[in-house]
Amino acid sequence: xxxxxxxxxxxxxxxxxxxxxxxxxxxxxxxxxxxxxxxxxxxxxxxxxxxxxxxxxxxxxxxxxxxxxxxxxxxxxxxxxxxxxxxxxxxxxxxxxxxxxxxxxxxxxxxxxxxxxxxxxxxxxxxxxxxxxxxxxxxxxxxxxxxxxxxxxxxxxxxxxxxxxxxxxxxxxxxxxxxxxxxxxxxxxxxxxxxxxxxxxxxxxxxxxxxxxxxxxxxxxxxxxxxxxxxxxxxxxxxxxxxxxxxxxxxxxxxxxxxxxxxxxxxxxxxxxxxxxxxxxxxxxxxxxxxxxxxxxxxxxxxxxxxxxxxxxxxxxxxxxxxxxxxxxxxxxxxxxxxxxxxxxxxxxxxxxxxxxxxxxxxxxxxxxxxxxxxxxxxxxxxxxxxxxxxxxxxxxxxxxxxxxxxxxxxxxxxxxxxxxxxxxx
Amino acid sequence: xxxxxxxxxxxxxxxxxxxxxxxxxxxxxxxxxxxxxxxxxxxxxxxxxxxxxxxxxxxxxxxxxxxxxxxxxxxxxxxxxxxxxxxxxxxxxxxxxxxxxxxxxxxxxxxxxxxxxxxxxxxxxxxxxxxxxxxxxxxxxxxxxxxxxxxxxxxxxxxxxxxxxxxxxxxxxxxxxxxxxxxxxxxxxxxxxxxxxxxxxxxxxxxxxxxxxxxxxxxxxxxxxxxxxxxxxxxxxxxxxxxxxxxxxxxxxxxxxxxxxxxxxxxxxxxxxxxxxxxxxxxxxxxxxxxxxxxxxxxxxxxxxxxxxxxxxxxxxxxxxxxxxxxxxxxxxxxxxxxxxxxxxxxxxxxxxxxxxxxxxxxxxxxxxxxxxxxxxxxxxxxxxxxxxxxxxxxxxxxxxxxxxxxxxxxxxxxxxxxxxxxxxx
Numbered sequence: 001x002x003x004x005x006x007x008x009x010x011x012x013x014x015x016x017x018x019x020x021x022x023x024x025x026x027x028x029x030x031x032x033x034x035x036x037x038x039x040x041x042x043x044x045x046x047x048x049x050x051x052x053x054x055x056x057x058x059x060x061x062x063x064x065x066x067x068x069x070x071x072x073x074x075x076x077x078x079x080x081x082x083x084x085x086x087x088x089x090x091x092x093x094x095x096x097x098x099x100x101x102x103x104x105x106x107x108x109x110x111x112x113x114x115x116x117x118x119x120x121x122x123x124x125x126x127x128x129x130x131x132x133x134x135x136x137x138x139x140x141x142x143x144x145x146x147x148x149x150x151x152x153x154x155x156x157x158x159x160x161x162x163x164x165x166x167x168x169x170x171x172x173x174x175x176x177x178x179x180x181x182x183x184x185x186x187x188x189x190x191x192x193x194x195x196x197x198x199x200x201x202x203x204x205x206x207x208x209x210x211x212x213x214x215x216x217x218x219x220x221x222x223x224x225x226x227x228x229x230x231x232x233x234x235x236x237x238x239x240x241x242x243x244x245x246x247x248x249x250x251x252x253x254x255x256x257x258x259x260x261x262x263x264x265x266x267x268x269x270x271x272x273x274x275x276x277x278x279x280x281x282x283x284x285x286x287x288x289x290x291x292x293x294x295x296x297x298x299x300x301x302x303x304x305x306x307x308x309x310x311x312x313x314x315x316x317x318x319x320x321x322x323x324x325x326x327x328x329x330x331x332x333x334x335x336x337x338x339x340x341x342x343x344x345x346x347x348x349x350x351x352x353x354x355x356x357x358x359x360x361x362x363x364x365x366x367x368x369x370x371x372x373x374x375x376x377x378x379x380x381x382x383x384x385x386x387x388x389x390x391x392x393x394x395x396x397x398x399x400x401x402x403x404x405x406x407x408x409x410x411x412x413x414x415x416x417x418x419x420x421x422x423x424x425x426x
Numbered sequence: 427x428x429x430x431x432x433x434x435x436x437x438x439x440x441x442x443x444x445x446x447x448x449x450x451x452x453x454x455x456x457x458x459x460x461x462x463x464x465x466x467x468x469x470x471x472x473x474x475x476x477x478x479x480x481x482x483x484x485x486x487x488x489x490x491x492x493x494x495x496x497x498x499x500x501x502x503x504x505x506x507x508x509x510x511x512x513x514x515x516x517x518x519x520x521x522x523x524x525x526x527x528x529x530x531x532x533x534x535x536x537x538x539x540x541x542x543x544x545x546x547x548x549x550x551x552x553x554x555x556x557x558x559x560x561x562x563x564x565x566x567x568x569x570x571x572x573x574x575x576x577x578x579x580x581x582x583x584x585x586x587x588x589x590x591x592x593x594x595x596x597x598x599x600x601x602x603x604x605x606x607x608x609x610x611x612x613x614x615x616x617x618x619x620x621x622x623x624x625x626x627x628x629x630x631x632x633x634x635x636x637x638x639x640x641x642x643x644x645x646x647x648x649x650x651x652x653x654x655x656x657x658x659x660x661x662x663x664x665x666x667x668x669x670x671x672x673x674x675x676x677x678x679x680x681x682x683x684x685x686x687x688x689x690x691x692x693x694x695x696x697x698x699x700x701x702x703x704x705x706x707x708x709x710x711x712x713x714x715x716x717x718x719x720x721x722x723x724x725x726x727x728x729x730x731x732x733x734x735x736x737x738x739x740x741x742x743x744x745x746x747x748x749x750x751x752x753x754x755x756x757x758x759x760x761x762x763x764x765x766x767x768x769x770x771x772x773x774x775x776x777x778x779x780x781x782x783x784x785x786x787x788x789x790x791x792x793x794x795x796x797x798x799x800x801x802x803x804x805x806x807x808x809x810x811x812x813x814x815x816x817x818x819x820x821x822x823x824x825x826x827x828x829x830x831x832x833x834x835x836x837x838x839x840x841x842x843x844x845x846x847x848x849x850x851x852x
Contacts, residue, residue: 071795075802079738079752112792115811270739271806273748301793301807306735312505313696313736314743322699326505364835366538367727367810369497370842376501380697381727384793384811385541385827401811409790416796 001026002394003046007360008374009033010058011350012336016328016375023057025356028170028393033352048396055388056361056374059350060119061304062338064263065242065292067125068109069102072420073297082210082272090297094126096423102127104415106134107407112302113140114398114405117359117387122204122240122263122292122342124177128161136169138405139395141357143342145204146177148188155191162199171393175239175343180206181217181225193233202260202343203234207241210274214246226251235260240341242292243268245275247282255287261341262287264333266310267301268294276318279311280325290341291334305382308334312379327379360389427452428820429472433786434800435459436484437776438762442754442801449483451782454596454819459778474822481814482787482800485776486545487730488764490689491668491718493551494535495528498846499723508636508698516723520552522849528553530841532560537829537838538728539566542810543785545818548630548666548689548718548768550603554587562595564831565821567783569768571630572603574614581617588625597819601665601769606632607643607651619659628686628769629660633667636700640672652677661686666767668718669694670708671701678704678711687714687767690759692736693727694720702744705737706751716767717760731808734760738805753805786815 005022011033024032024044070090077089102125113121120141125131128144135142144165148158158176165174176195178184196203207225208214217225227250229235235258244262247255255262262282269275283289291311293302308330315325339348339357347357363371367381378386390398397404431448437459450458450470496516503515528551539547546567551557554570561568570591574584584602591600602621604610622629633651634640643651653676655661661684670688673681681688688708695701709715717737719728734756741751765774765783773783789797793807804812816824823830 073798074796075799075806078799078802078806080749082748085748108792108795115792267735267739270743271748273742273746273750275746276743296807299806300802301809303793303807303809306732306809309693309732310739313693316699317696317702317740320699320701322508322511322697323506324699364839366534366541366835366838367729369534369839370500370846372499372846373501373504376504376726380501380504380725381722381729383727383729383732384809409792412792413790413795420796420798 001031001044001046002048002050004050004052004057006054007052007057008054009350010056010374012059012332013349013351016331018056018374023350023358025394028355030350030352030354030356033350050389052360053364055363057350057358058361059335059348060357060359060390060392061117061334062290062342062344062347063113063118063121063292063302063304064240064290064338064341065265065294066121066123066302067295068121068123069097069105069125069127069131070295070297071105071108071416072101072423074300076297076420078300085272093423096426097126099127099130101419103130103134104412104419106131107138107405107412108416109296109302110134110138110140110405111403111409111412114390114403115387116303116305116384117361117390118304119357119390119392120339120342120344120347124179128165132165132168132172136171139171139392139397140405141171141344141347141392143344144172144174146175148178155188155195158192159195162195173343175204176201177204180213181228182213189229189234190232196236197233200237202237202239204240205229205242207244208246208251209243211246224248224251226254230254230258240290243274243277244282245269245277247278252282252285252287255282256285259288261290261337263290263292263341264311265292265294266314267307268298270310270314272298276314280315280319283329288337288340289333290337303384304334305384308379308382327376330379331375356391356394358391359387362386362388427457427470427472428474428476430476430478430483432480433478433483434480435776436482436800438485438758439775439777442757444482444800449776449784451820454781456776456778456780456782459776476815478786479790481789483776483784484787485761485774486783486785486816486818487543487760488546488716488768488770488773489539489544489718489728489730490548490666490716490764490767491691491720492547492549492728493721494547494549495523495531495551495553495557496721496723497531497534497842498527498849500726502723502846504726511698519849522852523552525553525556527845529556529560530838530845532557533564533831533833533838534842535722535728536560536564536566536831537835540816540824540829540831541813542729542731543787543813543816544730545783545816546765546768546770546773550605554591558591558595558598562597565597565818565823566831567597567770567773567818569770570598570600572601574604581614581621584618585621599769601630602627603630606639607654608639615655615660616658622662623659626663628663628665630666631655631668633670634672634677635669637672650674650677652680656680656684666716669700669703671695671703673704673708678708678713681708681713682711685714687716687763689716689718689767690737691718691720692740693733694724696736696740698724702740706741706745709755714763714766715759716763729810730760731810734805734808753802756805757801782817782820784817785813788812788814
């Protein structure tokens, strides 16, 4: 058992309210939250004992949309129009990836997630075995999102993966999905709708990220992407749409009716000039919102603190209302919302029996002082400098700037640089 | 002399290009930049020798608009409409400030500046002697911006301060200024115009931050704030406008003609829903742009990395163009632009004879890898976790998370919390 004590614990079970108490974990689970008596304490033998020195212990952040291994394209092609970026820079380089490269590039991403207090990624990419190896070796949780496109991949491949990766490892699960309407054949999407029905399973995909995507979908099918997916039964058991920037009122109603999560990616949306998602409008309609960084090629960093500030800041600008999208809603989306969008109901809050996926926020830094309001401090002032410890499935993977993921940082950095150098010359 | 070696040096004298070399400082100045021979090295006795391990050494960031001592209001009143925030929360609490409180609250702000690689603040607030004491004791550079309003303060007070604080201490200077049009009498502004003429000096103030401010000024004077100031001779010798969110084409022409700096504060502008400043439009017209955080009550953090990402991100959204406001322009604004807007021409770039105001950016963190492009990495991925060392006027004030500013962090945090607690109960 591991003991975390002398903490302000923010369980997220009763809003943004902290309680001075302690948390014990056993294996991957939380087994106790409270203020034990001296007698109760004496009865337990702890393997480790962390004095958190009055800092905040809270559920870790969940990154509900990313393409982890795209770390190789960080700062490779920025400040350029979306189409040039995608077709001239991203796609030609991605064609040079292989399993070994994805492994190392994922390791680099996992380090960055941990340094921002994040313990789970909803990842859509290639070379899944290598990705899974990087995650499980590191002790990092991930939900793989089916990424089949037309052509060489099809619904049969998707089904095989769904069956293969669910149950493979406690840290890994797989959600049915596909890249996006604009990269999928009609037949593929219809087949995925049938898979959703067969397994009574949710489906996730990029949805209404750009105005162009929506316009061209309407031209082709007479329906928005959201309405098209719904008409094919894809949302019959819920799911998630990544980005959801250009949503009609009807789209929002479909998300509501089908309990589909909107995964907001504000960093990517500003960097690629995609627009500002109607997050407050969606939340007001009762739609669940999660938060994601998108991949490091389009953000470029994997920092949930940046996303949290942007989520509230952009809504304030969009609506011309400084009270829009308060900090409490943002923390909820970044923790509880993300976990639930990914089907990780046992990782959403701190409670006995839940997975021990936690972060310690260092309040003894100038940006967190004075302590007028912890929730506002986290969203409006928080940064990676405040991540003191990141715990995934009961294991401390990051502490005081040091990583405990098997590989040394120097090796990961060297491999990442070698890989991009090799790819440029190939 | 102090030696900084094994560094990628970004002098900012030739764009965003780094050179592997070393920098030597003596007292507050840079005395050497280059790659010395073994013989040259042997001829010098260094007091300190820093191996920067391949990290980036560059000009420190300059925070060109802030109200440092407002740290006490961090997270005190967020997610509320601007008018409620200002009149119900900010003004009543500010009335309870005194010199001793301003001293401690400023110390806290300086710590946060240093942790974000910033060595100078263009500060507008009260209790200047206490503010100056906090800065000079810490070794932190500051330009005081005159903040007289109507009523008890007048142009005579401003002139006295101008004469008193300029020349008082090498780290301190004073620029003529006033809060804003909407808090100043016509006579005061006219008198400040005459002071500008008398001293052939630039003048700085809040300018066109909100649509309401501009609308009401036009109703009152028939002129925008910018045109009004210009008509009074306030801009005859240049100056700076803080925020500049709602600028007409004519306003921009005046800024251009008078060489007035636009100080962009994107974090504050989104948090208070003020709008997005036309930064690219202004830069395209040749207006110099600097970057500021605004005070911690309206941001809430004092983090130049956040401001840098927001500067480019918001322009991309405003213009619907992912290539707008490239990273290089942003770094320029955050370093060179800020220094020049503040009249700190000797702190703008790294060159022999310039002030040694520098920051070491740690690239051995996951968010900076791989090293495709250092400039893009700094703006799009950089964060306070990458600030390894902050040097002001040749003194290392921050290194590896530790502060060297006289007071211990614990004392500063305790005082800040005591102060806000006392103020709440008064």
